Amino acid sequence: MPQAAATRPSPTRGAATRAAILERAVDLASVEGLEALSIGRLAGELGMSKSGLFGHFGSKQDLQLAIVGSAAQRFRQSVIDPVIDVPDGGERLRAMTSAYISHLESNCYSGGCFWAATSTEYDDRPGPVRDAIAGALDSWLAELERQARLAGVADPERLAFELYALVMGANSRFRLSGDRRVFAYARDSAEALLAELPG
Secondary structure: OOHHHHHOHHHHHHHHHHHHHHHHHHHHHHHOOOOOOOHHHHHHHHHHOHHHHHOOOOOOOHHHHHHHHHHHHHHHHHHHHHHHOOOOHHHHOOOHHHHHHHHHHHOOOOOOOHHHHHHHOOOOOHHHHHHHHHHHHEEEEEEHHHHHHHOOOOOHHHHHHHHHHHHHHHHHHHHOOOHHHHHHHHHHHHHHOOOOOOO
């Protein structure tokens, strides 16, 4: 019926609502975890009905997977996209590492690093959500490794791991202590790791 069609939300509006849901959900999941995040809590935060929110996803697992995807997009926009024009190799690796630390230092998640929180939550819980989290982290480590290889690093996999572990350690310490100096320590330690790189 024409009248019913007129009241149906537009695809653009539906996409905007879905994006707003995921934006808040990523933040809440960094505090509460993906498993504990309830549809009711999220709906209440956004002033929506449970059924209205659920209609955008279909199942709790679909929502969790969408949250992981949204967090990956936020990470890309904060860490990878801003340095996309920096030449590959040592220069890009330095720029990505600096952006990586700044991303966490900016306190962009209420509960600290989304990836630290969810990887701990799902490390021993097999299934599609764990696979999505692991896949996102593997992609990030692979990019660090790729840039290290292009920079001529003898053991690029090890350097990628060391940079990742360094920044995750700073995040963990900051969340427990509130001491922002840990990010300066992380920058100094990262620079020591990258000191021999060209560029």
